[in-house]
Amino acid sequence: MEPKTKQFNQGAALAIRDEKAQKSLLGLYHGFHAARLRAADATPNWEELRDHARAIKAHTVEHLDYYLAQVEANVAKAGGKVFFAADAAEANKYVVDLAKARGVKVVIKSKSMVSEEMGLNHQFEAAGIEPVETDLGEYVIQLAEETPYHIVAPAIHKSRQDVSELFHRKLGSAPTDKITDLGREARRQLRQKFIQADMGITGANFVVAETGTVVIVTNEGNGRMCTSMPRIHVAITGMEKLVPSMKDLGTFLRLLIRSATGQRITSYVTAVTGPRRSNDEDGPEEFHLVIVDNGRSRLLANPELRESLYCIRCGACLNACPVYRKVGGHAYGWVYPGPIGAIVSPVLTGLGDAKDLPYASSLCGACREACPVRINIPRMLLVLRRELTEGTAYPGQRRVALAERMAMRGYRMAFQGRMFLGLATATGRVVQRPLVRKGRIRRMPPPLSGWTRYRTFPALPKHSFRSRWKRGL
Amino acid sequence: MASPSDSPVRASLFATCIIDQLYPEVGESAVRVLRRLGAELDFPEAQTCCGQPAFNSGFWSEAKPLARRFLETFSGGNRYIVIPSGSCASMVRVFYQELFHDELALLGKAQALAPRVYEFSEFVVDVLGATERVAQAAKAPGRSKATYHEACHLRRELGAKTQARKLLKALPGVELVEMEQSEVCCGFGGTFAVKYADISGAMLQDKVKYIKATGADTVVACDSSCLMHIGGGLDKQGVNVRPLHLAQVLDQAMG
Numbered sequence: 001m002e003p004k005t006k007q008f009n010q011g012a013a014l015a016i017r018d019e020k021a022q023k024s025l026l027g028l029y030h031g032f033h034a035a036r037l038r039a040a041d042a043t044p045n046w047e048e049l050r051d052h053a054r055a056i057k058a059h060t061v062e063h064l065d066y067y068l069a070q071v072e073a074n075v076a077k078a079g080g081k082v083f084f085a086a087d088a089a090e091a092n093k094y095v096v097d098l099a100k101a102r103g104v105k106v107v108i109k110s111k112s113m114v115s116e117e118m119g120l121n122h123q124f125e126a127a128g129i130e131p132v133e134t135d136l137g138e139y140v141i142q143l144a145e146e147t148p149y150h151i152v153a154p155a156i157h158k159s160r161q162d163v164s165e166l167f168h169r170k171l172g173s174a175p176t177d178k179i180t181d182l183g184r185e186a187r188r189q190l191r192q193k194f195i196q197a198d199m200g201i202t203g204a205n206f207v208v209a210e211t212g213t214v215v216i217v218t219n220e221g222n223g224r225m226c227t228s229m230p231r232i233h234v235a236i237t238g239m240e241k242l243v244p245s246m247k248d249l250g251t252f253l254r255l256l257i258r259s260a261t262g263q264r265i266t267s268y269v270t271a272v273t274g275p276r277r278s279n280d281e282d283g284p285e286e287f288h289l290v291i292v293d294n295g296r297s298r299l300l301a302n303p304e305l306r307e308s309l310y311c312i313r314c315g316a317c318l319n320a321c322p323v324y325r326k327v328g329g330h331a332y333g334w335v336y337p338g339p340i341g342a343i344v345s346p347v348l349t350g351l352g353d354a355k356d357l358p359y360a361s362s363l364c365g366a367c368r369e370a371c372p373v374r375i376n377i378p379r380m381l382l383v384l385r386r387e388l389t390e391g392t393a394y395p396g397q398r399r400v401a402l403a404e405r406m407a408m409r410g411y412r413m414a415f416q417g418r419m420f421l422g423l424a425t426a427t428g429r430v431v432q433r434p435l436v437r438k439g440r441i442r443r444m445p446p447p448l449s450g451w452t453r454y455r456t457f458p459a460l461p462k463h464s465f466r467s468r469w470k471r472g473l
Numbered sequence: 474m475a476s477p478s479d480s481p482v483r484a485s486l487f488a489t490c491i492i493d494q495l496y497p498e499v500g501e502s503a504v505r506v507l508r509r510l511g512a513e514l515d516f517p518e519a520q521t522c523c524g525q526p527a528f529n530s531g532f533w534s535e536a537k538p539l540a541r542r543f544l545e546t547f548s549g550g551n552r553y554i555v556i557p558s559g560s561c562a563s564m565v566r567v568f569y570q571e572l573f574h575d576e577l578a579l580l581g582k583a584q585a586l587a588p589r590v591y592e593f594s595e596f597v598v599d600v601l602g603a604t605e606r607v608a609q610a611a612k613a614p615g616r617s618k619a620t621y622h623e624a625c626h627l628r629r630e631l632g633a634k635t636q637a638r639k640l641l642k643a644l645p646g647v648e649l650v651e652m653e654q655s656e657v658c659c660g661f662g663g664t665f666a667v668k669y670a671d672i673s674g675a676m677l678q679d680k681v682k683y684i685k686a687t688g689a690d691t692v693v694a695c696d697s698s699c700l701m702h703i704g705g706g707l708d709k710q711g712v713n714v715r716p717l718h719l720a721q722v723l724d725q726a727m728g
Contacts, residue, residue, distance in 0.1 A: 009669075016675050029654070322658045326675045360669050362662025362676070363529060365629035379571065385531030400531065404664075408527050412535040415490060415522040416542065425494060440708060450670025454677055455705025458495050465488045465497035469516050473504050 001119045004333035005354035011331030024157050025325045033319040035262020053255050054373045056248050057310035067209040067242045074212030078274025080287035088118040091292045096123050104198040110223040111135040112203030114236050114292050116335045132193040134222035143170045149329035152260045152315035200226035204237035210245045213273045217266045224270050233284040239291050240309035255372040259314040295348035304383045308343045310373045320370035339367035339377045351397040358384035429460050481513040484553035489561045490522035496697045502724035503557045510603045519546040525564040529663050544582045554590045558696045559627025562592040567630050594636040594695050608643035611726040620652045620689040624696040637695050637719050644726045652683040661702035677706040691715045
């Protein structure tokens with residue numbers, strides 16, 4: 001997918017003015033966010049579970065080379081094939097070439113964020129192959145020709161009226177107010193595709209190294225259709241999705257599902273190891289696992305950002321984030337929105353263009369509080385800000401304006417020597433005079449005009465605390 | 474736990490630049506409250522700013538001289554360091570160790586100093602153990618309906634989730650009414666409020682809405698920066714709710 005991280009501010013402004021979007025975004029706080037808190041409360045040893053999961057992820061990421069080799073061997077043992085793709089182009093080529101070689105005309109897809117990274121659907125279309133998203137939210141997004149708004153709920157910004165109108169326009173179905181009617185229409189459309197498809201594509205919530213098993217977690221059952229009906233199953237995953245053993249999987253399923261939707265378990269948890277065996281009655285004849293790097297090595301190589309690879313894509317940080325709940329999913333300009341997106345997107349697509357992502361945060365820490373594996377997102381935002389101002393890890397990517405540099409230097413100088421500070425304050429008391437009304441400043445010149453658009457500012461008082469202390473308190 | 478008959482708890486006050494420059498009355502209230510509770514205070518004159526604005530903006534090389542200055546000013550001795558701001562206390566207690574992660578001598582200094590650093594409400598409740606004494610000293614000159622905004626760094630960096638509410642509930646003249654989403658950021662975030670004014674402003678508008686809905690006459694927090702932001706929003710919208718630092722509320726109640 002072509003990154004549009006440069007247009008963050010335009011996207012944010014659109015979302016803030018969009019009342020409908022604001023309503024759905026507020027719904028995330030009372031919906032997913034609150035549900036997660038209730039589920040966590042009801043789970044014994046929740047905090048220990050988080051610590052444990054974090055330790056497993058840290059271990060796996062530190063020994064990723066070992067576990068990747070283990071996955072490759074175990075998938076092969078089960079009769080499948082692993083392809084390591086260095087980037088999106090390699091991954092696309094492998095999957096599209098495979099589809100062409102096997103004469104595939106229709107591909108059904110279960111939800112896969114990595115395939116969004118790759119822009120796989122466009123590649124299929126260019127090759128004359130029809131890709132069909134089968135997760136209801138993704139199906140809506142595909143029909144609307146948009147990108148996902150949320151990691152877990154891709155069409156959260158669409159109302160039932162929007163979907164009704166979309167179905168009417170694209171599928172010719174009768175307009176309706178009933179969600180069940182819309183579900184039935186999608187089901188009717190998708191059923192044909194499930195039957196026609198020769199290739200099913202899924203993501204992977206986890207890949208278990210010791211068995212070579214791909215695990216996907218869904219609520220609609222479409223994922224299981226994709227893994228079992230077509231004659232070829234291709235699972236696509238980022239290289240960070242590995243867990244060492246089946247025992248570890250239990251830990252992560254408990255965390256992922258509760259953190260994502262507040263459920264104790266999803267309707268379907270599907271575990272697939274290789275293609276059908278000779279004595280299986282059904283299942284795909286071929287199984288391929290495409291493990292994608294696409295910039296993740298850069299996160300792995302940076303010890304300050306490495307923990308972003310612990311992410312299990314539950315979306316809890318999005319639901320918890322007061323900035324995401326204002327600017328929505330499209331402003332972030334790439335596949336992964338919200339707090340984790342503000343770390344991952346800049347490194348995967350280019351820090352310089354994505355400079356707004358690390359800065360557009362109040363550093364409130366709600367994301368870290370919500371993260372089931374305790375990823376310290378605020379600390380990594382600080383690291384990326386440092387890289388944008390004075391860092392060396394991403395050459396040529398420094399982007400902070402000279403005016404801001406000068407302002408920061410001025411601030412530092414003022415507070416480094418108290419003489420200068422006294423002078424600055426004295427000057428401020430004079431300069432503010434024409435602006436002060438009843439002890440408040442109601443309008444300031446740019447760049448401070450942004451402040452007074454929404455707030456007034458207190459006038460500098462006659463005496464500082466320091467001087468009051470000196471006179472005796 | 475200290476009581477007035479024990480030898481006094483000795484502490485140095487770091488007033489923070491925002492209180493020093495913009496809200497000296499908050500510093501005065503903090504001094505009066507802490508002294509009434511038996512603390513012996515000093516005010517190291519070389520103090521200025523902890524450096525957080527530069528650190529948060531990515532200018533670590535500009536933040537370092539200010540952080541070094543803080544460490545030099547406060548390193549000697551074993552007095553507690555009281556900071557009437559969850560955010561500035563986080564900078565000193567938590568983030569100095571990030572800032573100096575690769576400068577061992579300064580890292581050591583920051584680590585040694587961190588356990589002495591307390592935010593105001595933490596200090597009153599956890600060090601002075603003074604919740605009861607606050608309740609006893611508080612007269613009830615009039616009823617006030619207050620709502621509490623939970624500042625982000627206080628909650629999530631320092632983990633101080635209970636102290637301020639405990640103190641507010643101890644005051645007989647104050648009725649605490651919880652606002653919706655009290656733990657959600659008000660949108661300040663330092664330069665964020667200026668650079669991303671529209672996002673910050675949208676967050677602030679929610680905060681103001683939830684404060685208004687409580688019918689409180691006062692909004693209390695432990696950070697003057699959040700209060701400057703929230704108070705500025707209340708004033709802009711003509712909402713008649715007073716923004717007060719916890720130290721001011723205690724000072725008035727015990728006055």
